Structures are given as structure tokens and as C-alpha cells.
Amino acid sequence: xxxxxxxxxxxxxxxxxxxxxKEMMNSMIVFVLLTLVIFNFAFxxxxxxxxxxxxxxxxxxxxxxxxxGLNRVFVHEKDEGCLDGLMLCPVDRSVIYFGKALASLIxxxxxxxxxxxxxxxxxxxxxxxxxxxxxxxxxxxxNVGIAAVGTLLSAISINTKARDLMLPIxxxxxxxxxxxxxxxxxxxxxxxxxxxxxxLVWLRMLAIYDIIFILVGFLTFEYxxxx
Amino acid sequence: xxxxxxxxxxVRGLSKTxxxxxxxxxxxxxxxxxxxxxxxxxxxxxKTTLIKILATLILPSSGTVCLDGIELKKNxxxxxxxxxxxxxxxxLYGDLTAHENxxxxxxxxxxxNLEERISHLLEKVELEHRKFDLVRTFSRGMQQRLSxxxxxxxxxxxxxxxxxxSGLDPHAxxxxxxxxxxxxxxDHTFIMATHNLEKGLNHATSVLILSQGRTVFGGRKDALDIxxxxxxxxxYVGSHV
Amino acid sequence: xxxxxxxxxxxxxxxxxxxxxxxxxxYAPIDRNLGIVQKIFYFHLPVAIxxxxxxxxxxxxxxxFLWKRERRWDVIALASAEIGLVIDTALLVTGTIWDKPTxxxxxxxxxxxxxSLIMWLLYAGYLLLRRSVGEEARRARFAxxxxxxxxxSVPISFMSIRWWRTLHPLVFKPTGIELEPPxxxxxxxxxxxxxxxxxxxxxxxxxxxxxxxxxxxxxDSLGGx
Numbered sequence: 001x002x003x004x005x006x007x008x009x010x011x012x013x014x015x016x017x018x019x020x021x022k023e024m025m026n027s028m029i030v031f032v033l034l035t036l037v038i039f040n041f042a043f044x045x046x047x048x049x050x051x052x053x054x055x056x057x058x059x060x061x062x063x064x065x066x067x068x069g070l071n072r073v074f075v076h077e078k079d080e081g082c083l084d085g086l087m088l089c090p091v092d093r094s095v096i097y098f099g100k101a102l103a104s105l106i107x108x109x110x111x112x113x114x115x116x117x118x119x120x121x122x123x124x125x126x127x128x129x130x131x132x133x134x135x136x137x138x139x140x141x142x143n144v145g146i147a148a149v150g151t152l153l154s155a156i157s158i159n160t161k162a163r164d165l166m167l168p169i170x171x172x173x174x175x176x177x178x179x180x181x182x183x184x185x186x187x188x189x190x191x192x193x194x195x196x197x198x199x200l201v202w203l204r205m206l207a208i209y210d211i212i213f214i215l216v217g218f219l220t221f222e223y224x225x226x227x
Numbered sequence: 228x229x230x231x232x233x234x235x236x237x238v239r240g241l242s243k244t245x246x247x248x249x250x251x252x253x254x255x256x257x258x259x260x261x262x263x264x265x266x267x268x269x270x271x272x273x274k275t276t277l278i279k280i281l282a283t284l285i286l287p288s289s290g291t292v293c294l295d296g297i298e299l300k301k302n303x304x305x306x307x308x309x310x311x312x313x314x315x316x317x318x319l320y321g322d323l324t325a326h327e328n329x330x331x332x333x334x335x336x337x338x339x340n341l342e343e344r345i346s347h348l349l350e351k352v353e354l355e356h357r358k359f360d361l362v363r364t365f366s367r368g369m370q371q372r373l374s375x376x377x378x379x380x381x382x383x384x385x386x387x388x389x390x391x392x393s394g395l396d397p398h399a400x401x402x403x404x405x406x407x408x409x410x411x412x413x414d415h416t417f418i419m420a421t422h423n424l425e426k427g428l429n430h431a432t433s434v435l436i437l438s439q440g441r442t443v444f445g446g447r448k449d450a451l452d453i454x455x456x457x458x459x460x461x462x463y464v465g466s467h468v
Numbered sequence: 469x470x471x472x473x474x475x476x477x478x479x480x481x482x483x484x485x486x487x488x489x490x491x492x493x494x495y496a497p498i499d500r501n502l503g504i505v506q507k508i509f510y511f512h513l514p515v516a517i518x519x520x521x522x523x524x525x526x527x528x529x530x531x532x533f534l535w536k537r538e539r540r541w542d543v544i545a546l547a548s549a550e551i552g553l554v555i556d557t558a559l560l561v562t563g564t565i566w567d568k569p570t571x572x573x574x575x576x577x578x579x580x581x582x583x584s585l586i587m588w589l590l591y592a593g594y595l596l597l598r599r600s601v602g603e604e605a606r607r608a609r610f611a612x613x614x615x616x617x618x619x620x621s622v623p624i625s626f627m628s629i630r631w632w633r634t635l636h637p638l639v640f641k642p643t644g645i646e647l648e649p650p651x652x653x654x655x656x657x658x659x660x661x662x663x664x665x666x667x668x669x670x671x672x673x674x675x676x677x678x679x680x681x682x683x684x685x686x687x688d689s690l691g692g693x
Binding site: 013016079224 | 245282284304307314316317318319320321323327331334339377412
């Protein structure tokens with residue numbers, strides 16, 4: 001119980017700081033919009049209404065924005081030695097991991113929820129609202145994986161010489177299964193008026209990925225922090 | 228430092244290597260309750276690493292550290308409850324207010340009657356009037372004072388200080404020294420790493436001099452020739468290099 | 469002792485490779501459907517399997533490093549990652565050559581080949597990460613964590629790419645290879661020869677790393693003294 005409370009304390013701290021500065025969210029939202037617009041110019045009208053292609057555009061935009069945000073996850077912990085401050089607290093190192101990952105999950109999800117209607121206006125002609133809950137489920141499952149892997153790799157990349165450059169290089173090849181599953185299931189959902197059976201395969205894939213990488217993050221995070 | 232089973236802090240055979248680099252080698256010392264140990268040494272002697280190991284921020288490569296009968300490696304969480312760290316960095320979030328910072332750390336430590344404790348400490352470090360201001364807007368000295376309040380939140384019995392005077396103006400230094408003196412009356416035990424010989428010696432009851440990761444002097448202050456400490460210190464450090 | 473093992477590995481792999489080349493060209497029959505180009509298969513298969521093995525070694529050594537904190541595990545992981553990446557590069561090149569006669573195009577997003585490409589990106593990232601961390605102990609820790617993350621992601625990537633492909637049936641149908649017993653035997657010999665070649669390279673690379681460290685130690689002792 002205490003374990004959970006401490007995790008939420010870290011999340012609360014991050015949200016309070018973000019609400020004050022809006023540094024991360026503002027740039028992420030603008031970035032998603034930019035990406036969507038640029039894709040539209042790059043591909044013209046070709047992908048309009050083509051469900052899977054537009055789902056691809058959506059997820060590329062989301063992943064790029066996520067990397068942008070994940071890069072910032074530990075920036076504030078680095079100045080003034082705040083990470084040391086966290087590590088001095090009488091909590092397991094995994095509390096720090098889950099706290100930071102949960103905060104990232106929230107930030108990424110909020111950005112996506114804001115961007116989603118705009119994406120629909122830009123790229124989708126017929127909207128099937130019946131499966132909206134399914135789409136939300138896909139978003140959540142994907143974001144959990146992104147946050148679980150991203151937080152771990154962000155803690156690594158913040159301590160490298162190349163910093164911002166390192167995270168995408170480490171992050172994208174690991175996140176491939178999420179990208180495939182998210183694009184596939186989003187494509188199925190937005191193009192189908194009824195429940196698409198095929199989506200179950202991909203939801204299972206996302207869930208397996210999430211479980212595995214939450215476990216990996218939980219087990220290895222302390223080795224990233226501890227010297 | 229007399230050896231006894233009841234020492235509050237005991238460090239035995241402590242070594243730390245980073246890759247091929249040996250930073251600390253076979254450090255032994257004991258600190259009794261209410262003692263003030265000053266750790267001196269030139270840059271790169273391993274002072275900060277030693278403090279960080281005592282604070283459970285860095286794992287030792289070999290050797291044991293016991294705080295209040297708790298072995299650091301076996302039960303770091305219990306040890307952290309007893310430790311307060313004041314370093315030259317404030318460990319505070321610039322985007323949060325003074326009050327939010329203290330509340331955050333207080334919750335992480337599970338401090339009871341947190342609001343009372345925060346008001347009490349802010350009063351002590353003379354920052355009540357800036358309670359709801361962002362830490363970003365604080366001067367260096369004010370940040371350091373708030374950092375002292377943060378370190379004392381959970382009422383630690385052992386205070387670790389890493390160059391606490393660095394970057395402070397005379398007024399802030401005065402306040403810091405005043406608080407340290409007050410705390411000594413309240414049964415706190417101190418370990419301070421510093422290159423400021425004068426400050427360190429003023430507070431100290433025991434002295435540890437490190438050079439290139441090894442102990443070149445360890446003992447009570449009385450055993451040192453302090454009439455010309457600079458010369459004595461150079462003698463110890465120099466004899467080793 | 470070390471020299472002795474190294475020499476055995478060297479001769480084993482040299483003789484093994486010479487024998488395999490002879491077997492590929494003079495012992496194994498020419499494939500009825502694909503003709504002479506099928507010969508690349510004998511090289512392609514061991515090259516395809518070795519990176520997986522090399523990266524498995526990285527994975528195991530990464531875990532051992534985090535557990536034991538002994539530097540040699542880090543050195544073995546580094547050596548194996550480098551060799552794995554080189555062989556993976558060879559795999560991608562032979563893979564494209566292999567694709568042309570079988571599928572009719574140079575590159576097909578076929579699960580195995582695509583997974584090899586993603587693996588290439590993962591371990592290129594692994595080596596870039598190592599270059600990007602100056603402090604030795606930290607580099608070893610970070611590399612070990614990424615060595616674990618990267619390896620675990622490989623089978624999941626493979627699965628997802630396979631499902632991704634099966635839902636989109638391929639346009640090009642491969643012409644199957646019918647393996648005759650001499651062909652199977654040849655493949656087997658090639659695999660063993662290649663395995664020794666990998667071990668030989670690994671041993672050499674580890675030795676090189678320790679030599680490099682010896683030089684650093686000497687430099688330190690000269691500078692410090």
C-alpha cells in the first residue's frame with residue numbers, strides 16, 4: 001500500500017511541475033500536429049480514407065512525440081541532483097521507475113487524446129464511433145509498452161554524451177512490435193463498423209509485450225541508477 | 228576514533244572501483260554518537276564517493292558499512308530513514324514551490340504531521356515568507372537553506388554533508404553554521420566532506436584525511452597539530468603522493 | 469594456455485571452412501529448381517544462425533555482469549556483439565542476393581530477413597551506446613541493461629512481423645528447395661565450421677580487449693608513478 005502511495009507521490013510531483021511549466025506537453029502536441037500536417041503534404045490525398053495507411057501516419061506521429069517527451073523525463077531529475085534526492089528516499093528503486101513510467105504514460109496519453117480528433121478530421125472520411133472504446137484500449141496498451149521501455153531507456157540515454165540523439169536510436173528498434181500491433185489494430189478499428197475479430201491477435205501481442213517489458217524494467221532499472 | 232562495538236557508524240575495509248579505476252581503497256573508521264567527523268583531502272581523493280556510499284547512493288565494491296547497527300547493503304531502506312544528506316547541490320525541484328518540495332520529500336519519507344514539521348523547519352531556516360514561491364527564484368543561499376530543511380524533514384540522526392559551504396555567501400554560511408551548531412546540541416552525528424580546512428576543523432571532533440582513495444590520517448582532532456593545520460595537512464597529503 | 473586454445477580454434481575453423489567449400493562445390497549436387505545460385509544457401513544458413521547465437525551470448529553475459537559485477541562478462545558481451553553485428557551484416561547481404569532468385573526482387577519484408585535487419589539496428593544501437601558513455605563502469609552497466617532489453621525484443625519482433633505478413637499474403641511464392649541427404653550433410657559441416665569460426669573470432673576479440681586494457685594500465689602506472 002505504501003509502495004503504491006509513494007509511486008503516486010512521484011507521479012503527483014511530476015504532474016504538478018508539468019502543469020506549471022507545460023514545457024513537455026506543449027511541444028509534444030505541436031509536434032504531433034506538425035507531423036500530421038507534414039505527412040499530408042508528403043503523401044498528398046493518396047492516403048485519405050485508406051485506413052491502415054492513415055493509422056500508420058497516426059502512430060509514427062505518436063511515437064515521435066513520445067520520444068520527444070521521454071527525452072525530458074529525467075531532465076529535471078538531473079539538475080540540482082534531484083535524482084540523488086529520489087534515491088535517498090527510503091523506497092525501492094522500482095518505485096522511482098514506476099512513478100516516472102506512470103507519469104510518462106499519463107503525459108503521452110493526454111497528448112494522444114488531444115491529437116486524435118484532429119487526426120480524424122484530417123484523415124478519416126467515415127468515422128465508426130462504435131469501436132471507440134476498442135481504440136482507447138489499443139492506445140492504453142500501446143502507451144503502457146512505450147512508457148515501460150521508454151522510461152528505462154530514457155534513464156540510460158540521459159547519462160550519455162549524445163543524450164537526445166541516443167534515445168531514438170535505442171528506443172525505435174525495441175518498440176517495433178508495438179508499432180506493428182498498434183498500426184494494424186488501429187487500421188482495423190477505424191475501417192470497421194462492427195467488432196473486428198482480427199484485432200484480438202494484436203491486443204494479445206500488445207498485452208504480452210507490456211507484461212514482459214514492465215518486468216524487464218522493474219528488474220533492471222536499479223542497475224541503471226546504481227553505481 | 229576508538230573502536231568499540233557500540234559505534235554509531237562503522238566502516239570496515241571499504242573499497243570502491245569504477246571499472247579499472249580505484250577510487251577508495253581499504254577505508255576503515257568508526258564514528259561515535261554526537262561526534263563530528265571531518266573528511267579532508269585534495270580533489271579526486273574520494274571524499275564525495277565516500278559520502279555517497281554512506282548515503283546509499285553508490286554501492287561499495289567491497290567492505291561493509293554499518294549505521295546504527297544496520298548493515299547498509301542488507302537493509303538500505305532502514306538506513307536511509309536515519310540519514311540526511313546536504314550536498315553542494317540542493318536536490319530541490321526548481322519548478323515546485325518551497326512548500327511543494329518539502330511536502331513531496333516528506334511524503335516519500337512517510338513523515339507524520341507533515342504540515343507542522345514543514346512550518347517548523349521553514350521557520351528554522353528563515354524561509355517562511357517564501358513558502359509559496361518557486362525554488363527557481365531563490366538565491367543560492369536560500370536554496371541551500373531549504374535544502375537543509377529538506378534533509379532534516381524525517382528527523383535523521385546522522386547528517387552527511389558534502390561541501391555544504393560551497394557557493395554560499397557569508398550570510399548563508401553563518402546561518403548554515405548556526406543550524407549545524409543547534410543540531411549538535413540535539414544529539415546528531417555528522418560526517419562532513421570538505422576542502423575548507425578552517426570550517427571543517429572548527430566543527431570537527433575527529434578527522435579523516437584521504438589522498439588518492441587511501442586514509443593518510445584518521446583519528447581524534449586532539450591527535451593533530453592544529454596550530455598550523457595547513458602545514459600538517461600538506462604533510463599528510465604530501466607524504467603520500 | 470590461452471594461445472594453445474586460440475591456435476586450435478584457428479586451425480579448426482580454417483580446415484572446417486576449406487572442407488565446407490569443397491563440399492559445397494564438389495560434393496553437394498546442384499539444386500534442380502534453382503541451379504547454381506542455391507549454393508549460397510550453405511553459407512547463408514550458418515550466417516543466419518550465428519548472429520542469434522552471438523546475441524544470445526551478449527544477453528547471457530549481460531545478466532552475468534549485472535549479477536556478478538565481473539568485468540570479463542562485459543568484455544565477452546562487447547566482443548560477441550561486434551562479431552554478431554558483422555555476421556548479421558553478411559547475412560543481410562547474402563539475404564538480398566538470395567531473395568533475388570527466390571522471390572524475384574532484391575528485398576522482401578519477409579519475417580526472418582526483416583528480423584535480422586531489426587537485430588542489426590538493435591545491436592548497432594548497442595555499440596553506439598557503448599561509444600557514447602565515457603565512464604567505464606557506467607558503460608558496462610548501461611550496455612548490460614540494453615543487451616538484455618534488445619535480446620528480449622527480438623522474438624517478439626519476429627512474431628509480430630510474422631503475423632503482420634500472414635495477414636497480407638505474399639505476392640511472390642518461393643520455389644521450394646528439396647534437400648537431398650548430401651545437401652543436409654554439407655549444411656551440417658558448414659554449420660560446425662562456422663561455429664568454430666565464430667569462437668575463434670570471439671577469442672581473438674576478447675584477447676584484443678584485454679591487451680588494450682593492459683596498455684591502459686601501463687599508461688596509468690607511468691603517469692601515476
